[in-house]
Amino acid sequence: xxxxxxxxxxxxxxxxxxxxxxxxxxxxxxxxxxxxxxxxxxxxxxxxxxxxxxxxxxxxxxxxxxxxxxxxxxxxxxxxxxxxxxxxxx
Numbered sequence: 001x002x003x004x005x006x007x008x009x010x011x012x013x014x015x016x017x018x019x020x021x022x023x024x025x026x027x028x029x030x031x032x033x034x035x036x037x038x039x040x041x042x043x044x045x046x047x048x049x050x051x052x053x054x055x056x057x058x059x060x061x062x063x064x065x066x067x068x069x070x071x072x073x074x075x076x077x078x079x080x081x082x083x084x085x086x087x088x089x090x
Contacts, residue, residue: 001072009068014061021056 029036032046071077 001069006069010061010065013065013068014057017057017061017064018053021053021060024056025052 026045027047028043029040029046030042034046036042
């Protein structure tokens with residue numbers, strides 16, 4: 001795999017991982033015991049940290065990409081194994 005392809009796939013894993021990571025560890029102001037700021041929605045996160053989200057996302061994306069890269073190199077799961085509609089004869 002070329003490095004440009006690997007980088008593009010890693011960016012896709014990172015973008016996907018953001019949506020996996022965002023809901024975890026989120027607490028509302030009521031749950032955290034923090035008073036609401038005027039105009040703040042009661043369902044808004046009490047202590048959102050973009051740095052913490054970026055670190056968690058990077059860890060998850062790197063792990064998923066490492067599994068993908070190892071599978072790409074060693075061929076543990078191939079497209080033929082996933083073709084349940086028209087399996088190839090063995």
